[in-house]
Amino acid sequence: xxxxxxxxxxxxxxxxxxxxxxxxxxxxxxxxxxxxxxxxxxxxxxxxxxxxxxxxxxxxxxxxxxxxxxxxxxxxxxxxxxxxxxxxxxxxxxxxxxxxxxxxxxxxxxxxxxxxxxxxxxxxxxxxxxxxxxxxxxxxxxxxxxxxxxxxxxxxxxxxxxxxxxxxxxxxxxxxxxxxxxxxxxxxxxxxxxxxxxxxxxxxxxxxxxxxxxxxxxxxxxxxxxxxxxxxxxxxxxxxxxxxxxxxxxxxxxxxxxxxxxxxxxxxxxxxxxxxxxxxxxxxxxxxxx
Amino acid sequence: xxxxxxxxxxxxxxxxxxxxxxxxxxxxxxxxxxxxxxxxxxxxxxxxxxxxxxxxxxxxxxxxxxxxxxxxxxxxxxxxxxxxxxxxxxxxxxxxxxxxxxxxxxxxxxxxxxxxxxxxxxxxxxxxxxxxxxxxxxxxxxxxxxxxxxxxxxxxxxxxxxxxxxxxxxxxxxxxxxxxxxxxxxxxxxxxxxxxxxxxxxxxxxxxxxxxxxxxxxxxxxxxxxxxxxxxxxxxxxxxxxxxxxxxxxxxxxxxxxxxxxxxxxxxxxxxxxxxxxxxxxxxxxxxxx
DNA sequence: GAAATGTCTTTCATGGATGAAAAACATAGC
DNA sequence: GCTATGTTTTTCATCCATGAAAGACATTTC
Numbered sequence: 001x002x003x004x005x006x007x008x009x010x011x012x013x014x015x016x017x018x019x020x021x022x023x024x025x026x027x028x029x030x031x032x033x034x035x036x037x038x039x040x041x042x043x044x045x046x047x048x049x050x051x052x053x054x055x056x057x058x059x060x061x062x063x064x065x066x067x068x069x070x071x072x073x074x075x076x077x078x079x080x081x082x083x084x085x086x087x088x089x090x091x092x093x094x095x096x097x098x099x100x101x102x103x104x105x106x107x108x109x110x111x112x113x114x115x116x117x118x119x120x121x122x123x124x125x126x127x128x129x130x131x132x133x134x135x136x137x138x139x140x141x142x143x144x145x146x147x148x149x150x151x152x153x154x155x156x157x158x159x160x161x162x163x164x165x166x167x168x169x170x171x172x173x174x175x176x177x178x179x180x181x182x183x184x185x186x187x188x189x190x191x192x193x194x195x196x197x198x199x200x201x202x203x204x205x206x207x208x209x210x211x212x213x214x215x216x217x218x219x220x221x222x223x224x225x226x227x228x229x230x231x232x233x234x235x236x237x238x239x240x241x242x243x244x245x246x247x248x249x250x251x252x253x254x255x256x257x258x259x260x261x262x263x264x265x266x267x268x269x270x271x272x273x274x275x276x277x278x279x280x281x282x283x284x285x286x287x288x289x290x
Numbered sequence: 291x292x293x294x295x296x297x298x299x300x301x302x303x304x305x306x307x308x309x310x311x312x313x314x315x316x317x318x319x320x321x322x323x324x325x326x327x328x329x330x331x332x333x334x335x336x337x338x339x340x341x342x343x344x345x346x347x348x349x350x351x352x353x354x355x356x357x358x359x360x361x362x363x364x365x366x367x368x369x370x371x372x373x374x375x376x377x378x379x380x381x382x383x384x385x386x387x388x389x390x391x392x393x394x395x396x397x398x399x400x401x402x403x404x405x406x407x408x409x410x411x412x413x414x415x416x417x418x419x420x421x422x423x424x425x426x427x428x429x430x431x432x433x434x435x436x437x438x439x440x441x442x443x444x445x446x447x448x449x450x451x452x453x454x455x456x457x458x459x460x461x462x463x464x465x466x467x468x469x470x471x472x473x474x475x476x477x478x479x480x481x482x483x484x485x486x487x488x489x490x491x492x493x494x495x496x497x498x499x500x501x502x503x504x505x506x507x508x509x510x511x512x513x514x515x516x517x518x519x520x521x522x523x524x525x526x527x528x529x530x531x532x533x534x535x536x537x538x539x540x541x542x543x544x545x546x547x548x549x550x551x552x553x554x555x556x557x558x559x560x561x562x563x564x565x566x567x568x569x570x571x572x573x574x575x576x577x578x579x580x
Numbered sequence: 581g582a583a584a585t586g587t588c589t590t591t592c593a594t595g596g597a598t599g600a601a602a603a604a605c606a607t608a609g610c
Numbered sequence: 611g612c613t614a615t616g617t618t619t620t621t622c623a624t625c626c627a628t629g630a631a632a633g634a635c636a637t638t639t640c
Contacts, residue, residue, distance in 0.1 A: 003318070004375075006296035006368065021588065028293075031629045036588070046375050055587050055636040070371050073425035077363045078296065084360065085294075085336050132422045135363035148435060150477055187440055311618065321599045326618070345606040345617050 008042040009071050010078075012050065015039055016068050020057035076137035083123070084136070087261070094267045095123040097138040099188070100209040101226050105278065106271070113270050120263040128187040128209070133255050139264045140271065141253045144188070153259065154251040155268070157275040161284030162190045162246040165230040166222040166239040174239070176201040177221035179212055190224050190246045227284035242284050250275070250282070298332040299361050300368075302340065305329055306358045310347035366427035373413070374426070377551070384557045385413040388432040389478070390499040391516050395568065396561070403560045410553040418477040418499070423545050429554045430561065431543045434478070443549065444541040445558070447565040451574030452480045452536040455520035456512040456529040464529070466491040467511035469502050480514050480536045517574035532574050540565070540572070 014024040014035075021032040021039075028035065039058075043050050050064035060068060083093040094114075098106065103126045106113055114122040125138065133141050133152055147154050166174050180186070180194035180202045191209060194202055203221050206212065212223040213233070222239045224246070230236050252272055258264050275282065304314040304325075311322040311329075318325065329348075333340050340354035350358060373383040384404075388396065393416045396403055404412040415428065423431050423442055437444050456464050470476070470484035470492045481499060484492055493511050496502065502513040503523070512529040514536070520526050542562055548554050565572065 003300075004372075006300045006364075009368070009371075010293075010296045022586085032588075033590080033630085034628055037627085047378060048375075053588075055634085057587070066374070067371065070367060070374065070426050073367045073422075073427075074296075074364045077360060077367075078299075081299075081357065081360050082294075084356070085338075088337060132363075132425070135422070136360050137363075145438065150482070192440065312616085322618075323600085323620080324598055327597085343618075345604085347617065 004042065004045045006074075008038050008045075009074060011035055011038045012042055013068065013071050013075055015051070015058055016060055016064065019059070073137075077135055079123075080136040080138070083139070090119075091121070092119070092261075092263050093121045093123050094140065094263050095125065095138040096140045096142075096267065096271070097125050097127055098142040099128055100126055101229050102142050102275075104210070105228065106274070109274055112274050113267060118263075118266070120267075122267070128185075128191070133253055136255060139254060139258060139261075140268050142271075143251045143253050144248045146249070146251055147253050151256055152253050153256045154253045155272060157250045157252050157272055158279045159283045160248055160250050161227045161242050161282065162193075162224055163227050163230060163242045163284060164222050164239040165216050165225050165233075165236045167217060167219040168235055168237045170219055174219075174222050177203040179204050179206070179215045179221045179223035181205065181209055181212070182207055189248070190226070190243075193224050193243065193246060226282070227286070228278055228281040231281060231284070231286050247284075294332065294335045296364075298328050298335075299364060301325055301328045302332055303358065303361050303365055305341070305348055306350055306354065309349070363427075367425055369413075370426040370428070373429070380409070381411070382409070382551075382553050383411045383413050384430065384553050385415065385428040386430045386432075386557065386561070387415050387417055387428040389418055390416055391519050392432050392565075394500070395518065396564070399564055402564050403557060408553075408556070410557075412557070418475075418481070423543055426545060429544060429548060429551075430558050432561075433541045433543050434538045436539070436541055437543050441546055442543050443546045444543045445562060447540045447542050447562055448569045449573045450538055450540050451517045451532050451572065452483075452514055453517050453520060453532045453574060454512050454529040455506050455515050455523075455526045457507060457509040458525055458527045460509055464509075464512050467493040469494050469496070469505045469511045469513035471495065471499055471502070472497055479538070480516070480533075483514050483533065483536060516572070517576070518568055518571040521571060521574070521576050537574075 011024065011028060011030075014027045015021060018024045018027060021035045025032040025035045030038075039051065046067070048063045049061050050067060051058040052061055079095065083095060086092050096106070103124055106124065110122075114120070123138075133139075133147075134149055142157075143154070144160070146156075176198075178194045178198045178201050181191050182205050183192075183195055185207050186192045186195060204215060206215065212225065213229065215221065216223050216225070216230075217233070217235055224243065225236075227242065230238065252268055252275070254264060254268055301314065301318060301320075304317045305311060308314045308317060311325045315322040315325045320328075329341065336357070338353045339351050340357060341348040342351055369385065373385060376382050386396070393414055396414065400412075404410070413428075423429075423437075424439060432447075433444070434450070436446075466488075468484045468488045468491050471481050472495050473482075473485055475497050476482045476485060494505060496505065502515065503519060505511065506513050506515070506520075507523070507525055514533065517532065520528065542558055542565070544554060544558055
């Protein structure tokens with residue numbers, strides 16, 4: 001049986017992402033005609049319909065979606081190879097993976113991590129699930145559990161505390177209006193907590209943790225947030241005590257084989273300093289700020 | 291800058307594995323001439339020499355080795371896609387990942403897991419490092435730590451105990467002749483133990499845990515082994531008490547989205563029964579056996 | 581409602597990737 | 611030392627994948 005060309009996987013990913021042949025063709029550097037033919041071949045080889053075709057573009061079918069999710073992993077590794085390739089070439093890219101909120105904090109303080117003067121680019125990817133550093137998908141990761149793999153080096157970066165938050169002066173009207181992410185997206189303990197502990201009083205469900213903050217600010221209800229997020233927002237107040245069972249440590253992790261790479265080391269160090277300087281906030285000690 | 295074709299990655303992997311163009315060409319279904327050209331292009335694109343060429347074949351350079359290891363991850367995912375593809379086609383493959391010794395036990399008891407009558411093939415891969423089930427590289431995994439990812443379902447499968455072993459009647463001559471795997475390959479706690487706790491009395495170093503058993507049997511020294519391995523071997527005896535600090539639980543893990551796949555469920559169940567029936571052995575309770 | 585714009589798909593000529601075969605070379609066996 | 615067998619590499623004709631352009635069709639705009 002003839003194997004499926006890996007190249008068609010890459011083409012498939014681009015078509016799925018761009019939502020059509022034209023965009024994908026541009027992204028890859030082929031003609032739309034060819035891209036269409038390759039997708040057709042792939043569907044033939046897989047034996048399933050991957051796209052819903054229309055005059056306006058391509059949309060993934062359910063099975064297409066399933067394939068897409070699997071192939072994202074391949075793409076991540078390919079990106080890893082690409083940045084490995086760049087190492088010798090002068091320009092380098094450091095790929096950092098973190099959860100929603102640490103990413104948010106890093107964005108707010110980007111100048112502390114990477115400036116125009118640095119000889120590297122930063123590739124920040126958000127993911128609640130654990131990055132597989134062993135496969136080198138990313139160079140630096142933030143984790144809530146200490147890695148056991150000896151191929152990884154980790155540095156403890158303090159505690160993270162969680163508490164429920166609501167809009168200031170909202171009173172107790174929101175007491176049983178919890179905001180949560182959908183159960184299939186609830187990949188961390190603090191995201192699962194509302195489902196497990198509030199007894200079906202989840203009023204609004206969103207798919208991204210980031211939306212929780214927006215909802216709380218709009219006064220739609222209360223949500224569990226990391227203290228460093230909630231306490232930093234002048235429009236929010238705690239709707240209760242810290243939820244101690246959610247408290248966890250935090251580690252900065254890197255592949256030990258990359259120890260020598262200066263840029264990775266730099267990013268890792270600066271990340272460490274950033275987290276350290278916000279240590280009290282992370283730990284929920286509520287320093288008085290604006 | 292033109293991206294590197296993923297197809298050349300696949301070709302590279304085959305050349306590296308087969309050790310030459312001819313074998314790879316056969317494996318992929320291309321001519322040696324083409325394979326050679328594709329490898330040349332890849333080296334050109336990467337900007338580094340990947341192979342040492344000779345009339346007798348291709349050997350990886352250091353950088354080639356680095357690339358090879360990264361790309362193994364891509365291949366694992368591609369295999370996952372392939373077996374996903376097969377699902378609809380009648381014949382299916384269940385991919386199981388386990389450590390050296392559980393794999394060994396499964397091989398010894400293959401008839402309990404998969405027989406000729408079953409409508410699926412078994413794909414057993416050995417790896418001491420944790421399989422990334424989230425990317426669906428494998429369908430069923432064995433782990434020493436309980437997974438925190440909610441996308442995974444896990445089932446506790448008892449305890450695993452470790453002890454030092456030596457050849458029977460070898461006396462105390464071997465007392466400080468420890469056998470171990472090299473430090474970079476020592477990815478599990480029991481493999482690191484000799485390095486950390488025996489104070490430089492490691493006499494022989496091998497790269498594969500599997501070789502430890504052969505060495506112990508030949509009387510070359512003593513080594514830490516899981517009790518279910520050492521106690522089952524009539525030629526070995528314990529060279530000391532169980533090492534309690536190494537004892538750990540064991541979980542059978544699967545991706546929860548595959549819950550409905552009958553064959554995966556079957557393999558998982560049989561694996562569970564196999565481990566359960568050897569529960570006392572795993573826990574080091576030394577039932578009297580031949 | 582007609583025109584404009586954006587898709588995907590088909591057609592067809594072309595060129596670059598491909599394989600067969602030969603050449604060049606190393607190794608193993610006798 | 612010579613032959614046999616296995617490599618890689620080169621040569622060259624072929625053919626298949628490719629892109630340009632045209633066609634078909636939906637959607638948006640005026």
